[in-house]
Amino acid sequence: MEIQLSKTPGARERRADPRLCIDKCLQTVIARTLPKRNFSNRRLGRNGRVWNDEHVTAELAGAIVVRQVGSDANVASGLTDVLVDCVEGGASVGFMLPLSRERAEAYWTSALDSASRGERILMVAEEEDTGVVVGTVQVLLTAPENQPHRGEIAKMLVHRRARRGGVAEALMQAIEAAAREVGKTLLVLDTSSADAERVYERLGWQRVGVIPGYALWPTGGLVDTTVFYKKLS
Ligand SMILES: CC(C)(COP(=O)(O)OP(=O)(O)OC[C@H]1O[C@@H](n2cnc3c(N)ncnc32)[C@H](O)[C@@H]1OP(=O)(O)O)[C@@H](O)C(=O)NCCC(=O)NCCS
Numbered sequence: 001m002e003i004q005l006s007k008t009p010g011a012r013e014r015r016a017d018p019r020l021c022i023d024k025c026l027q028t029v030i031a032r033t034l035p036k037r038n039f040s041n042r043r044l045g046r047n048g049r050v051w052n053d054e055h056v057t058a059e060l061a062g063a064i065v066v067r068q069v070g071s072d073a074n075v076a077s078g079l080t081d082v083l084v085d086c087v088e089g090g091a092s093v094g095f096m097l098p099l100s101r102e103r104a105e106a107y108w109t110s111a112l113d114s115a116s117r118g119e120r121i122l123m124v125a126e127e128e129d130t131g132v133v134v135g136t137v138q139v140l141l142t143a144p145e146n147q148p149h150r151g152e153i154a155k156m157l158v159h160r161r162a163r164r165g166g167v168a169e170a171l172m173q174a175i176e177a178a179a180r181e182v183g184k185t186l187l188v189l190d191t192s193s194a195d196a197e198r199v200y201e202r203l204g205w206q207r208v209g210v211i212p213g214y215a216l217w218p219t220g221g222l223v224d225t226t227v228f229y230k231k232l233s
Pocket residue numbers: 034035036037086091092093155156157158159162163164165166167168169170190191192193195196197198199
């Protein structure tokens with residue numbers, strides 16, 4: 001599967017006009033090919049799920065493009081699909097089950113509006129051929145006035161059918177680059193996902209520690225969260 005990262009105009013342009021972050025994309029900065037691997041009988045994640053299929057790989061049509069979006073009604077529906085799929089798959093990402101499409105779409109409409117106001121940067125990963133959204137991540141840019149250098153990563157989500165193909169890693173590379181370009185030098189996040197922890201550790205994030213019983217699973221019951229940070233150079 002080929003993954004391309006696209007980004008907004010250069011750092012200098014963006015600092016001159018932060019609104020250029022919005023709705024602009026398309027300067028390919030990285031293109032790489034990820035060979036498919038055979039995951040036969042491989043144990044995945046903390047939930048103990050085991051793929052028994054002969055060949056389990058990311059079920060993607062072809063190239064994946066990562067791009068930054070703003071207030072773009074076209075992606076709200078695709079983002080809703082991804083969020084509902086992740087929550088129905090058991091991810092603790094801020095929502096309880098049952099999660100209606102209306103509630104999920106209202107969240108994305110608000111997040112996209114916020115992105116268009118420059119309060120956050122929102123990335124989507126899409127199948128290049130079909131435009132289907134398969135993943136997303138955000139960095140929240142608003143912070144108290146004594147922390148202008150800090151951003152917070154949020155809503156790292158990859159549709160179950162697109163997992164284990166490098167989409168999360170590509171999204172993280174794109175969002176870190178975008179955060180760096182708007183002047184952030186420190187990023188923080190927390191996660192309840194062992195799969196996500198491995199992605200972050202691979203990308204050089206530092207584990208701070210675990211907060212017990214921080215949130216609820218979508219079906220109820222307390223879940224811990226692990227806090228990470230990364231200094232951007
Ligand atoms: C956590 C999550 C975002 C990871 O997404 P992903 O796209 O599957 O992540 P990646 O593909 O980059 O990495 C996952 C694994 O696939 C492997 N992989 C990546 N590309 C691969 C390829 N081409 N072939 C084979 N394996 C590959 C990675 O090495 C990694 O292996 P590991 O789990 O043994 O460390 C996804 O599981 C998810 O959306 N979970 C639910 C939502 C959630 O909890 N989000 C976290 C909120 S903080």
